Amino acid sequence: MLTFVQLRQHTETVIRGLEKKNIKQAEEKVQAILAADDQRKHFQKEADDLKAKINSLSKSVGQLMRQGETAEVEQLKTQILELKNLEKSLESDLKNATQHLNDLLLLLPNIPHHSVPAGTDADHNQVMRTAGHIPVLHALAKPHWELAKTYDIIDFELGVKLTGAGFPVYKGKGAILQRALITFFLQEAQLAGYTEIQPPILVNADSGFGTGQLPDKDGQMYFANADGYYLIPTAEVPITNIYRDVILQAAELPIKNCGYTPCFRREAGSYGKDVRGLNRLHQFDKVEIVQIAHPEKSYTILEDMVGHVSSLLDKLHLPYRILKLCGGDMSFASALTYDFEVYSAAQQRWLEVSSVSNFETFQTNRLKCRYKDQNGKTQLAHSLNGSALALPRIVAALLENNQTPEGITIPQILHALTGFKTIS
């Protein structure tokens, strides 16, 4: 969530930023928060002063007792009890005011970086770069879900039997390809200096709140009701929450972690060609990269991360483009997001395979992830993350783009990991 420093000292910037994210009545919302904050401070002061008085009176009770002044003690006690009644109502006012302020604050998304283009939807995203060659397919080329069936490497119907739609079963070379891609991505991340983490894939509500999935996206996560745990929608959740309530030394920054996990998303309301085959699943595999950075370095780091993801796609020889998302298409928590899309030649569609974002202090403010600067002051760190990469659509594009009448060619970089060069 936004910080009070942002809201108080850069009110105008915040309002303009919110407008860029197409938030209606941004000014009114910000003013309402500032008013709610004043209200909270007022009650806080009143309550603190009253408590200070009660504390000091209580202290004198102790002293008087030792001196045996019982009559005065009784008098003091009744006086304190009166004050305590007052305090009780002040406490509840304060609690309500804080709750109200929090509710308002949680509804405000992050404000976009100044370079973010204006726009309302995906059509206004800015194409930064296009790379690779879009292949010309042979006459009998098929979409990946048909190829998967032809070569018996992914079984969607079997997944329906075992679980339900959106839970495919990878078989034989299909399963090996998955494992090879995961290993490849992890190895590349390791070479880029990321520490590999194997986190839990069920998390508690505090973690869901920390990275912003809760309360806004409650319905999008699977929930293990008996224990109150959420199945993670991305490794970002556990890997970023490692730094919840942590104060780092400036010298420890940047922290670079990566991890492979399955990801679970309910994706309620999706339909049609968007969910065909591997295009959108309830369970999928992803390698995520996460950094906790010094505020002055975070945008350089964002570019590094974009470079890292690009290199993965280059090495897989997949055609892709990089988009800078416009204000209206960005996620709630992000200040600047680059999306990567690969071209899936048989479907003739661009498929999103990665999203790399700088959250600045939006997540760390919730997480209370801070560092000590040179003056020993605690400051909020910046958090960033990106998919590097999400598997299903990569697999879809690999299958479709690399198909020949004789079979599917595996990119050379994976040969050592798959142990085969073609699927036929």
Added chain:
RNA sequence: GGAGACGUGUCCGAGUGGUUGAAGGAGCAAGCCUGGAAAGUUUGUAUACAGGAAACUGUAUCGCGAGUUCGAAUCUCGCCGUCUCCGCCA
């Protein structure tokens, strides 16, 4: 899952109702000392919110939450976690 013990600051560790945000020690930082270092010595060493230009002051925090009390690290209840024994198990 059953029985028992425990949960204090960066760490160790004292504290069973009243100037205890918390003894003592270690670590760390700065000053003194030294040719330099060690030793010695002095001082400092949490977080959040509020007030203040600042020095600083107030409030809260001894696993978390509620309660008893004029007053709780200390008493009561609930939850979470750790350890030991038993059971189960990859």
